Amino acid sequence: MNRSVLIVTPFFAPQNHSAMFRAYKLAKYLPQFGWKPIVLTVDTQYLYNEDASLIPSLPQEVEVVRAPYVEPSLRGLRMAMGGRDRTFKTMKELGTVGAATAPSKPGTKRAYEYVVANWLQIPDAYWPWAKAATKIGARIIRDRGIDVLYTTAPPYSSLVIGRALQGTGVKWVSDFRDPLAYTQRLSSNSARSYQRQRNIVKTALASADAVTVAASSFASIYHDMFGKRGVDPIFIPTGADVALVEPELDDVEQRSPYLMFAGEYLPDYDTAFLEAFAGALTFPEVKRTAIKLLVVGTLELNRTRLIPLLDKFELHEHVEFLDQKPQREVYQLLRSALAGILIPGTRAYWWTTFAKMTDCIGMRKPVVAIVPDPSEARTALTRSRLGVFLDGSVERRVQILSDFLLKKHPLPAPDENECGRYTARRQVQSFVEIFESLARPKALRASTQ
Numbered sequence: 001m002n003r004s005v006l007i008v009t010p011f012f013a014p015q016n017h018s019a020m021f022r023a024y025k026l027a028k029y030l031p032q033f034g035w036k037p038i039v040l041t042v043d044t045q046y047l048y049n050e051d052a053s054l055i056p057s058l059p060q061e062v063e064v065v066r067a068p069y070v071e072p073s074l075r076g077l078r079m080a081m082g083g084r085d086r087t088f089k090t091m092k093e094l095g096t097v098g099a100a101t102a103p104s105k106p107g108t109k110r111a112y113e114y115v116v117a118n119w120l121q122i123p124d125a126y127w128p129w130a131k132a133a134t135k136i137g138a139r140i141i142r143d144r145g146i147d148v149l150y151t152t153a154p155p156y157s158s159l160v161i162g163r164a165l166q167g168t169g170v171k172w173v174s175d176f177r178d179p180l181a182y183t184q185r186l187s188s189n190s191a192r193s194y195q196r197q198r199n200i201v202k203t204a205l206a207s208a209d210a211v212t213v214a215a216s217s218f219a220s221i222y223h224d225m226f227g228k229r230g231v232d233p234i235f236i237p238t239g240a241d242v243a244l245v246e247p248e249l250d251d252v253e254q255r256s257p258y259l260m261f262a263g264e265y266l267p268d269y270d271t272a273f274l275e276a277f278a279g280a281l282t283f284p285e286v287k288r289t290a291i292k293l294l295v296v297g298t299l300e301l302n303r304t305r306l307i308p309l310l311d312k313f314e315l316h317e318h319v320e321f322l323d324q325k326p327q328r329e330v331y332q333l334l335r336s337a338l339a340g341i342l343i344p345g346t347r348a349y350w351w352t353t354f355a356k357m358t359d360c361i362g363m364r365k366p367v368v369a370i371v372p373d374p375s376e377a378r379t380a381l382t383r384s385r386l387g388v389f390l391d392g393s394v395e396r397r398v399q400i401l402s403d404f405l406l407k408k409h410p411l412p413a414p415d416e417n418e419c420g421r422y423t424a425r426r427q428v429q430s431f432v433e434i435f436e437s438l439a440r441p442k443a444l445r446a447s448t449q
């Protein structure tokens with residue numbers, strides 16, 4: 001049995017964002033199970049912060065191969081023709097984040113967006129990389145004799161690569177981090193592109209040798225969308241890399257008590273938590289705790305979106321912003337927090353678990369949450385016994401949050417078995433079991449069926 005796996009994703013280190021870490025943790029810990037990861041990713045990334053420590057933190061067994069990628073946009077074309085670097089990382093370093101990377105005149109901008117959606121980015125922006133990655137991936141599979149291929153989506157182009165490379169005889173594990181083609185947020189606005197996206201998902205579900213999902217709800221969603229197709233999806237949570245918080249760092253800055261929000265504050269979040277937080281601070285006992293809300297994530301976005309709300313609720317002195325941090329530092333901050341917070345609102349996407357929540361579960365950290373009922377997030381937090389749910393009226397939410405901050409809202413002990421599922425090691429162990437089953441010699445697989 002060849003114990004190498006080809007991991008295909010455009011999102012990989014040194015990129016530093018939540019979509020990257022599922023594959024990154026898989027590559028990082030596979031060698032501990034006797035598997036060699038070969039990661040096939042992009043040579044240029046246009047959209048994200050980077051963490052220079054991520055690549056050196058991988059074990060030496062991890063091999064990273066980068067296929068050429070030109071973003072199908074004005075920015076990508078200009079850069080490919082020798083124009084100046086307009087990637088997010090470089091523009092941030094130059095202090096020019098927000099500078100136009102596409103036409104700015106309203107009429108021209110609308111025309112450009114139409115062309116991009118209907119012609120340049122079908123099924124998504126990564127199709128040029130997919131063409132190059134398919135050729136390189138086929139050569140790697142042939143030259144190394146690889147038996148197992150792992151793709152993780154989004155983007156849709158990862159599924160295109162997986163289906164194409166399956167033709168080499170490799171066993172394909174198709175991983176879904178989101179229920180693609182299910183919501184407008186995950187689909188193209190172009191009807192033409194959306195139909196292509198939907199067909200790609202349908203084909204992947206029917207063709208893959210194993211399907212894995214980052215939330216248990218995805219299996220039901222896909223059954224409702226397409227009926228029974230192929231193998232049954234296997235739920236594998238994304239796990240917290242708890243090794244990064246052991247031992248505790250001695251030089252962590254001491255702070256007053258805080259609740260911690262990690263990631264991007266999205267425009268579609270409702271303001272229920274901020275309203276409850278402001279209400280709790282009207283109680284002298286709560287105010288004397290000097291409690292703060294620590295917001296850790298892309299500074300440019302979080303400040304822009306939150307400052308008007310801080311004005312509205314008079315919360316400026318109670319909120320602190322930190323720019324995006326390496327994951328080790330984020331974990332240390334979370335370890336010292338009273339709780340993480342998960343606040344998309346009661347009408348948010350019911351099907352998602354949220355990366356920030358899975359880290360909290362793996363670290364046994366309480367989560368103050370305003371989420372739909374029912375929802376995937378509520379189920380996971382209830383099973384782990386870590387949820388502090390701000391339900392009911394405004395007054396009720398204020399009271400629950402105040403009681404928690406004053407330690408009058410005791411939580412039961414976390415469910416250790418459930419929390420253990422949300423660690424990186426358990427995540428990788430679950431994938432290894434699938435890889436080993438698929439990579440066994442055909443005769444042995446037949447004898448056990």
